[in-house]
Amino acid sequence: MADESQKWVLMVTAQTPTNIAVIKYWGKRDENLILAINDSISVTLDPAHLCTTTTVAVSPAFNQDRMWLNGKEISLSGGRYQNCLREIRARANDVEDEKKGIKITKKDWENLHVHVASYNNFPTAAGLASSAAGFACLVYSLAKLMNVQEDNGMLSAIARQGSGSACRSLYGGFVKWVMGKEENGSDSIAVPLVDEKHWDELVIIIAVVCSRQKETSSTSGMRETVETSALIEHRAKEVVPKRIIQMEEAIQKRDFATFTHLTCADSNQFHAVCLDTSPPIFYMNDTSHRIISCVEKWNRSEGTPQVAYTFDAGPNAVLIARNRTSAALLLQRLLFHFPPNSETDLNSYVIGDKSLMEDIGIQDIKGIEALPPPPEIKDKVLAQKYKGEISYFICTRPGRGPVLISDDSQALLHPDTGLPK
Numbered sequence: 001m002a003d004e005s006q007k008w009v010l011m012v013t014a015q016t017p018t019n020i021a022v023i024k025y026w027g028k029r030d031e032n033l034i035l036a037i038n039d040s041i042s043v044t045l046d047p048a049h050l051c052t053t054t055t056v057a058v059s060p061a062f063n064q065d066r067m068w069l070n071g072k073e074i075s076l077s078g079g080r081y082q083n084c085l086r087e088i089r090a091r092a093n094d095v096e097d098e099k100k101g102i103k104i105t106k107k108d109w110e111n112l113h114v115h116v117a118s119y120n121n122f123p124t125a126a127g128l129a130s131s132a133a134g135f136a137c138l139v140y141s142l143a144k145l146m147n148v149q150e151d152n153g154m155l156s157a158i159a160r161q162g163s164g165s166a167c168r169s170l171y172g173g174f175v176k177w178v179m180g181k182e183e184n185g186s187d188s189i190a191v192p193l194v195d196e197k198h199w200d201e202l203v204i205i206i207a208v209v210c211s212r213q214k215e216t217s218s219t220s221g222m223r224e225t226v227e228t229s230a231l232i233e234h235r236a237k238e239v240v241p242k243r244i245i246q247m248e249e250a251i252q253k254r255d256f257a258t259f260t261h262l263t264c265a266d267s268n269q270f271h272a273v274c275l276d277t278s279p280p281i282f283y284m285n286d287t288s289h290r291i292i293s294c295v296e297k298w299n300r301s302e303g304t305p306q307v308a309y310t311f312d313a314g315p316n317a318v319l320i321a322r323n324r325t326s327a328a329l330l331l332q333r334l335l336f337h338f339p340p341n342s343e344t345d346l347n348s349y350v351i352g353d354k355s356l357m358e359d360i361g362i363q364d365i366k367g368i369e370a371l372p373p374p375p376e377i378k379d380k381v382l383a384q385k386y387k388g389e390i391s392y393f394i395c396t397r398p399g400r401g402p403v404l405i406s407d408d409s410q411a412l413l414h415p416d417t418g419l420p421k
């Protein structure tokens with residue numbers, strides 16, 4: 001039994017990756033449970049470059065559930081946080097820490113409060129799916145703290161209630177979110193297709209595009225699409241089911257040509273249904289379109305695709321290269337067309353796995369200025385440069401699923417007080 005006179009603090013820290021869909025989720029059949037109108041498939045991104053770290057703590061001294069996101073206290077009163085907390089608490093079990101002399105019974109969890117501190121190592125709410133990594137990490141770390149015995153599939157169904165795309169961040173590699181049929185959402189879970197080692201040649205470059213206006217959120221955007229688009233039903237019922245089968249096969253066989261065809265087509269169709277929404281939703285901007293043209297032209301000139309592109313609910317491009325050689329050639333093309341502003345430090349212009357910069361032998365801005373136009377561009381007009389249109393590039397790769405961090409020095413909460421460090 002937890003004794004309230006004791007002031008112990010028990011903590012768990014976990015790290016969870018983000019993910020990018022190659023067959024998109026867009027549209028819900030249940031807004032509260034977050035149930036999708038079609039299956040989706042994603043690739044998990046290497047947490048070394050994009051991840052959430054979350055520490056959760058319990059203590060009899062806490063008098064309410066509290067959360068700090070990137071150092072600032074935020075409210076946990078929203079329905080999505082409450083749904084995740086309730087579902088995890090309902091599955092809590094006995095916990096014993098002999099060394100600290102702590103014993104918490106299943107029943108105690110109903111009255112104990114938690115503190116949560118979370119940090120995203122990439123910009124929050126900037127179209128880089130922080131909500132996916134964030135809710136997956138919240139659910140995963142709470143489940144470990146409360147000794148929840150359910151597998152990651154069940155945890156994915158809980159993370160789904162925080163944000164749909166979060167369910168896919170419970171696994172590494174390529175992951176499918178099965179929409180399920182049940183009304184209570186019990187069969188709407190993520191399933192791992194292949195782990196991150198299966199297709200480890202792939203290299204991913206994210207172009208973070210400068211954008212002024214705040215886009216329509218995914219949540220409201222997809223609601224409006226379901227309510228007003230004449231195309232969305234055709235997409236969900238006729239197009240996606242076939243693409244899911246083809247995509248699973250392409251991933252199993254590491255068939256990059258089919259993978260690219262499906263990934264690009266699905267991204268473009270997702271943006272087409274956004275355009276078919278009333279009022280229309282524009283997530284991509286001119287820079288996004290320029291990136292698509294650059295990739296399409298290059299793929300065509302090579303005869304076999306070198307790079308797949310996909311865009312979520314924002315202008316940022318996620319570019320998946322077939323291997324390191326193609327990724328280096330892609331980075332050269334991107335730097336040629338989108339050189340940084342003269343005051344930009346190159347070190348912060350290409351981040352993540354910087355070794356790609358070594359591959360292309362570029363050390364400074366002068367090196368970028370000296371890049372020749374890509375050989376497939378014959379027309380001078382098409383060799384145009386768009387200085388400053390990209391904020392920065394992140395070089396990464398497919399990555400692993402959530403992990404526990406046992407090194408206490410990485411915890412975000414103080415071990416004695418349970419307050420942010």
Ligand SMILES: Nc1ncnc2c1ncn2[C@@H]1O[C@H](COP(=O)(O)OP(=O)(O)OP(=O)(O)O)[C@@H](O)[C@H]1O
Pocket residue numbers: 052069118119120123124125126127128129130131132133134135138217218312313314
């Ligand atoms: N680490 C985190 N832990 C818990 N919740 C988080 C975390 N990071 C983000 N969130 C939640 O996700 C919200 C941001 O989600 P939003 O969908 O607006 O942006 P995004 O996921 O970064 O971008 P997008 O969905 O366009 O890719 C935050 O306001 C917060 O509620």
Ligand SMILES: C[C@@](O)(CCOP(=O)(O)OP(=O)(O)O)CC(=O)O
Pocket residue numbers: 020021023024025026034040131162163164165166218219220312313
């Ligand atoms: C375009 C997408 O990224 C949409 C993601 O939507 P969210 O998962 O952010 O939406 P909610 O479930 O309302 O939280 C495509 C995808 O990730 O599959």
